[in-house]
Amino acid sequence: RGAASVMSVDKHPKVIQHLHQLKSEFNDDNWNISRSDVFQFIEKSPLSFDLIFADPPFGMKQMDELVDRILNSNILNDKGIFILEHGGEHQFENHPQFTKTKNYGGVNFTFFER
Numbered sequence: 001r002g003a004a005s006v007m008s009v010d011k012h013p014k015v016i017q018h019l020h021q022l023k024s025e026f027n028d029d030n031w032n033i034s035r036s037d038v039f040q041f042i043e044k045s046p047l048s049f050d051l052i053f054a055d056p057p058f059g060m061k062q063m064d065e066l067v068d069r070i071l072n073s074n075i076l077n078d079k080g081i082f083i084l085e086h087g088g089e090h091q092f093e094n095h096p097q098f099t100k101t102k103n104y105g106g107v108n109f110t111f112f113e114r
Contacts, residue, residue: 005030007049009041042069048077058087071097071112082112 008019008031016035023031034041038056052070056063063086070082084092086108092098097112 003030003051005032007032007034007047009034009036009038011035011037038066039069042073042075045075048074048080050077050080052076052080052082053085054083055085058089063090067092067095067112071114076114078114080114082114084110084112086110 006028010016010019013035016033019033023033038054039062052075054066054070056066060066063084067082067084070076076082082097087106088103088108090108090110092101092110092112095112097114099111099113101108101110103109
């Protein structure tokens, strides 16, 4: 809604298939889909974004690493916003780029700013 373009990244073939199906249904030529490991995408992507929304598996062991990789790379533009969806077992209030967390039942959305 209102984005000039969107990039979706996932490594699972069934998720990628589903995303392509949705893209076709919405007839959205500005939606790009990449089948990639997110850490490799962050490392190799020449692109940068104003807004990054990450919804990794709640049990992901590298959650802290994901946050640091995004915030310490060029993938997030200056003054960009990074939103992480996660469970309650992770806390980020002490992270230097933390701005706020919103809780909706068992789901947290933590905001970081560049």
